[in-house]
Amino acid sequence: xxxxxxxxxxxxxxxxxxxxxxxxxxxxxxxxxxxxxxxxxxxxxxxxxxxxxxxxxxxxxxxxxxxxxxxxxxxxxxxxxxxxxxxxxxx
Numbered sequence: 001x002x003x004x005x006x007x008x009x010x011x012x013x014x015x016x017x018x019x020x021x022x023x024x025x026x027x028x029x030x031x032x033x034x035x036x037x038x039x040x041x042x043x044x045x046x047x048x049x050x051x052x053x054x055x056x057x058x059x060x061x062x063x064x065x066x067x068x069x070x071x072x073x074x075x076x077x078x079x080x081x082x083x084x085x086x087x088x089x090x091x
Contacts, residue, residue: 002071004052009065010044020044020067023087028080036075039090043068048084053077 007014015021025046045066053059055075062068063082070076 005069007067043088046085049082
């Protein structure tokens with residue numbers, strides 16, 4: 001199983017290279033829900049406090065300033081403790 005990749009507080013240069021600020025945004029209130037990735041997703045957290053637990057894997061805690069890549073095929077559960085706002089890109 002591929003792992004969730006987390007880059008804590010990437011440089012503004014790195015964000016510019018990826019074009020993060022042009023990506024759409026997604027927001028979600030505190031909640032818990034299952035999710036499966038049909039394709040890879042890269043996202044950059046502007047706000048939030050989240051734990052993503054892969055099926056059969058260890059929980060990963062994410063939040064403001066994290067650049068995260070979720071691999072295709074990942075099945076997991078999201079637990080959002082503080083409202084999330086993130087830029088995201090699929091593929």
